[in-house]
Amino acid sequence: MGLYAESSTTFAPVFRRACGLCSLSEFCWPPELSVYDLNRLHLIVRRTGSLPAGHHLYRTHDRFTAVYAVRTGCIKTYSADFSGDEHVHGFHLPGELLGFDAVYPERHRLNAMIIQDSALCIVPYHNIAELSRDYPRLQQRIMALMSSEFMRQRAFVDGSDATRRTAMFLLDIEHRLRRHKDIEYDFLLPMSREDIANFLGIKAETLSRVISRLQQANLINASRRRIRLLDVAKLDRIAQGMSQCSKAALN
Amino acid sequence: MGLYAESSTTFAPVFRRACGLCSLSEFCWPPELSVYDLNRLHLIVRRTGSLPAGHHLYRTHDRFTAVYAVRTGCIKTYSADFSGDEHVHGFHLPGELLGFDAVYPERHRLNAMIIQDSALCIVPYHNIAELSRDYPRLQQRIMALMSSEFMRQRAFVDGSDATRRTAMFLLDIEHRLRRHKDIEYDFLLPMSREDIANFLGIKAETLSRVISRLQQANLINASRRRIRLLDVAKLDRIAQGMSQCSKAALN
DNA sequence: CGTTAGTTTGACGGCACTCAAAAGTTGTGG
DNA sequence: CCACAACTTTTGAGTGCCGTCAAACTAACG
Numbered sequence: 394m395g396l397y398a399e400s401s402t403t404f405a406p407v408f409r410r411a412c413g414l415c416s417l418s419e420f421c422w423p424p425e426l427s428v429y430d431l432n433r434l435h436l437i438v439r440r441t442g443s444l445p446a447g448h449h450l451y452r453t454h455d456r457f458t459a460v461y462a463v464r465t466g467c468i469k470t471y472s473a474d475f476s477g478d479e480h481v482h483g484f485h486l487p488g489e490l491l492g493f494d495a496v497y498p499e500r501h502r503l504n505a506m507i508i509q510d511s512a513l514c515i516v517p518y519h520n521i522a523e524l525s526r527d528y529p530r531l532q533q534r535i536m537a538l539m540s541s542e543f544m545r546q547r548a549f550v551d552g553s554d555a556t557r558r559t560a561m562f563l564l565d566i567e568h569r570l571r572r573h574k575d576i577e578y579d580f581l582l583p584m585s586r587e588d589i590a591n592f593l594g595i596k597a598e599t600l601s602r603v604i605s606r607l608q609q610a611n612l613i614n615a616s617r618r619r620i621r622l623l624d625v626a627k628l629d630r631i632a633q634g635m636s637q638c639s640k641a642a643l644n
Numbered sequence: 645m646g647l648y649a650e651s652s653t654t655f656a657p658v659f660r661r662a663c664g665l666c667s668l669s670e671f672c673w674p675p676e677l678s679v680y681d682l683n684r685l686h687l688i689v690r691r692t693g694s695l696p697a698g699h700h701l702y703r704t705h706d707r708f709t710a711v712y713a714v715r716t717g718c719i720k721t722y723s724a725d726f727s728g729d730e731h732v733h734g735f736h737l738p739g740e741l742l743g744f745d746a747v748y749p750e751r752h753r754l755n756a757m758i759i760q761d762s763a764l765c766i767v768p769y770h771n772i773a774e775l776s777r778d779y780p781r782l783q784q785r786i787m788a789l790m791s792s793e794f795m796r797q798r799a800f801v802d803g804s805d806a807t808r809r810t811a812m813f814l815l816d817i818e819h820r821l822r823r824h825k826d827i828e829y830d831f832l833l834p835m836s837r838e839d840i841a842n843f844l845g846i847k848a849e850t851l852s853r854v855i856s857r858l859q860q861a862n863l864i865n866a867s868r869r870r871i872r873l874l875d876v877a878k879l880d881r882i883a884q885g886m887s888q889c890s891k892a893a894l895n
Numbered sequence: 896c897g898t899t900a901g902t903t904t905g906a907c908g909g910c911a912c913t914c915a916a917a918a919g920t921t922g923t924g925g
Numbered sequence: 926c927c928a929c930a931a932c933t934t935t936t937g938a939g940t941g942c943c944g945t946c947a948a949a950c951t952a953a954c955g
Binding site: 544554556595596599602617 | 942943944945952953
Binding site for chain 1: 682731749750776780
């Protein structure tokens with residue numbers, strides 16, 4: 394006990410700093426854990442260096458081997474329906490988790506592709522299974538994440554036009570990126586127009602037109618992947634679906 | 645112990661029959677449970693009589709008090725975005741569960757409305773929480789249900805035209821209703837055109853036109869809520885998004 | 896500097912939405 | 926039992942948004 398307590402005081406703080414903004418933090422640092430357990434938990438998290446864009450973390454039907462936390466970069470998850478075409482399911486930004494598409498039936502339902510060089514934390518599945526037996530709160534936390542993700546996703550597809558979806562998307566990404574950058578309303582999109590459009594259920598050309606119109610209306614500044622939100626209030630109203638807004642603002 | 649064992653032999657079989665087709669069955673009858681635990685579990689499930697259509701089981705922001713299993717009837721869950729209009733989230737048919745929209749943050753995110761007189765089983769939340777501490781498999785089961793539901797939902801909204809969505813919906817409902825009826829391909833829709841259209845993200849008039857065309861093409865027989873699937877193979881192809889099919893079949 | 900991939904812009908057509916009315920169904924009271 | 930009202934569903938006509946096809950433009954890389 395003395396030994397563990399000893400090492401914990403030197404070891405834990407290092408990670409506590411690095412994990413501060415991560416969705417895993419409640420996962421890695423459940424308040425009721427003892428110092429001994431904390432170290433047990435953090436010794437199993439493998440931290441990767443920068444992984445190159447273009448590679449896959451896992452593919453559909455792969456066995457559930459681990460959960461991933463994004464430290465830097467961006468991962469997209471997508472499914473390929475058997476007609477061949479892909480559907481982007483979501484994007485995972487720094488501080489966010491992925492891999493839970495395999496909680497049941499312990500095989501991944503989605504593909505996960507690195508679309509920007511990314512550094513990750515990897516938590517092996519067998520450790521998660523083992524830990525969640527010891528800590529019911531861990532399972533609750535996972536369910537909470539899944540539930541929130543579920544509801545957030547639906548917001549994008551619920552009946553709305555291309556302008557509204559685009560506004561929702563830009564506000565959402567800005568909000569999620571801001572946790573790691575002080576600069577407000579100014580950011581680089583980590584993903585291509587094609588991927589965004591696919592995610593939003595519209596075509597890339599339509600997205601491009603919408604962005605152009607938002608720019609003409611001085612609601613945003615957009616040049617390729619650099620985005621600056623100029624009029625968040627109006628964007629919010631558009632995102633909230635006040636149909637008169639999207640038309641009034643753009644004419 | 646003698647007393648519990650005594651009553652269990654007379655008590656449990658009654659429910660085992662009634663629950664055979666219910667999603668709760670794995671929930672209510674986890675194989676590793678002792679006879680004592682089985683009775684403990686089943687004594688807390690309250691079985692209601694027929695509840696009248698039009699009433700709500702719960703509304704958004706209500707506290708998470710229970711999980712419901714549908715024995716007969718139909719429940720729709722929907723959200724109301726603050727613009728006022730509703731979005732039907734899903735339908736819950738006999739043998740299916742609802743209420744998990746409140747797993748986090750322990751308040752319901754959706755409204756649940758009885759749209760057909762329904763008989764339910766009610767499992768109080770505090771019992772679920774208590775039980776899932778004792779039986780990790782229960783939490784796993786709940787996660788599995790949520791995950792499957794999540795994926796099933798997405799299939800409907802992923803980019804597709806009104807005809808495809810309608811075909812998917814009819815096949816899905818038929819499949820879910822068939823568990824309780826021997827008659828194949830012939831059923832009564834428990835919900836209105838309006839609700840279906842809203843769920844599918846299209847307008848009621850569009851849905852009506854699509855159904856008319858499917859009927860003209862001899863793929864279905866439809867009169868109000870009575871539906872008979874005539875050509876499941878073609879419907880499947882349409883539902884799978886082979887775009888040439890939906891057009892070829894209907895012209 | 897040339898090639899390539901990603902993005903933007905234009906012209907056109909179709910599917911689904913809107914508005915509107917008719918037809919069919921259900922429920923109520925006379 | 927019938928008549929009427931209220932509602933759901935179906936059908937029609939016209940419009941607009943978005944998808945398709947195609948070309949121009951920009952940025953990035955060797």
